[in-house]
Amino acid sequence: MIEQRKLTVTLETVTPMFLAGANKQQPELRAPSIMGALRYWTRAALGGVLGDKNIEALKKAEEEVWGSTNGTGSVRIQVVPTSFAKVSVDPLPHKTKREGRSKPQFCYEGVPVRTSFQLVLSQFGGADRTWELGLVAILLMMTYGGVGRRSRRGWGSLLIKEINPIRDTFVSKKEKEFLTVLTDLMAQGKMTLADWKVHRDWMREQALNVANDLCQSLNLPQDKADIPSRYPLIIRQDQNRIVDRLDTRLTNNPLSAITYFGEQEHDFLMSEKQQNPKVFDAFGYAKGRERWASPLWVRVLPVWDSRKKQKKYTLAFSVFPSDVQGSDYEVIEKFLNEKFPNAIKVRP
Structure with a gap:
């Protein structure tokens, strides 16, 4: 199958990242871990459109982008790691500080701060909307979350250093907009709190718009989720619970x-x-x-x-x-x- 698009995003760790393979003591930059995070944010966006009851519809939409055990999706990723010296990190620094200990009770082995690696996205077949939702997943991950163990507590936060769209045969208007945002995020060190406020509000709406376009193209029934839901969702209105x-x-x-x-x-x-x-x-x-x-x-x-x-x-x-x-x-x-x-x- 012909590769339609290819995008290389160079990422850098802001805080230590805890990723590992079969050997939990050996930190490793792994594509499956990154893919897991991208799937998480893809589901969050799709759930805001499809609701939380029709799981089969959500699976179908996700499969179009990332694939499943039934076959590959149209968007694939590759992680190109750089060599790094693993670092031992105290995952509970506040506890060590509070108890006045000179060293922590235990540590995690992790990827150090300021470690760079490349995330390569490629599209093989599929419509513009599948590629756009892949880009949305990256943007959501960079906007709201992190990667790896304890990423919900600030570990594994990343920033974008560089983007390089190597091949782009079919460029959609929405894709151009997302690539511009990715480029802007390269200068995260130059984004003020006011800039971040505007971006985060914009990001929520764009994620839902792209997810909606994909679901409509697949003729998937849309629904509203019950709140609170069984799953993390990105939605426009949440009874003031956002x-x-x-x-x-x-x-x-x-x-x-x-x-x-x-x-x-x-x-x-x-x-x-x-x-x-x-x-x-x-x-x-x-x-x-x-x-x-x-x-x-x-x-x-x-x-x-x-x-x-x-x-x-x-x-x-x-x-x-x-x-x-x-x-x-x-x-x-x-x-x-x-x-x-x-x-x-x-x-x-």
């Missing part, structure tokens, strides 16, 4: 941002547990074989401090509708209101 905020506290060190968040989360949980013993559940939990990932995504953003004319770092918070009770959303809202009162609300 959390998307940018902290105004800037720091020179991305790891300091993660440590600060951990301290605030710990203090909040300790202060609330007496009156609400289930407060921990709102932030994710692991009880025996039962596990629930935190609905709160925390990403470390490089931002431009226009006053001091230098790059700094801050925290971005996102909660997408998922299988948590309304009271859990209220707990997260209370946490952010109390511990990050000056954070910018991207959406009211």
Whole structure:
């Protein structure tokens, strides 16, 4: 099959990234791990259009882009790693600091900060819409999340260093727009908090528009999800339960941002547990074989401090509708209101 499009995106780690293959002690830059993240954000966008009841329809749309066990999709990825020296990282730096220990109780082996690698996307067949949704998945990953273990707590945050559209036989208007945004994100160190606010609001709408176009082309029935839903979704309206905020506290060190968040989360949980013993559940939990990932995504953003004319770092918070009770959303809202009162609300 003829390769229609090819795009190389050079990424760089903002915070240490915890990825591994069969040997969990050996960090490894792996395409399956990146693909897992891209599928996650693809489903989040599609779910905002198809709802959360018709899983077969969602699978069909996802297969068009990334494929399945039944066959390959039209968009494929390759990760071209660079050599790096693995680093031992304390995954709970706030706990080590609070307890006054000179070294952590345990460490994860990870990919160090400022490690660059290439993510290569290629399209073989398929319509423009499948390629566009592949680009949307990258943009969502770069906007809201990270890659690897503990990516919901700021680890594995990435920035774009360079993009190179090697081959582009058929260029759609929407693709040109997305490539422009990817190019702008190369200068993430130059994006102010105001720039990020505009981008995050724009990104949510674009993700839904592209997902909608693909679903219509496949004649898939659209529906609205029940809120709260069983799955993380990107939707336009969520009964005021969408959390998307940018902290105004800037720091020179991305790891300091993660440590600060951990301290605030710990203090909040300790202060609330007496009156609400289930407060921990709102932030994710692991009880025996039962596990629930935190609905709160925390990403470390490089931002431009226009006053001091230098790059700094801050925290971005996102909660997408998922299988948590309304009271859990209220707990997260209370946490952010109390511990990050000056954070910018991207959406009211």
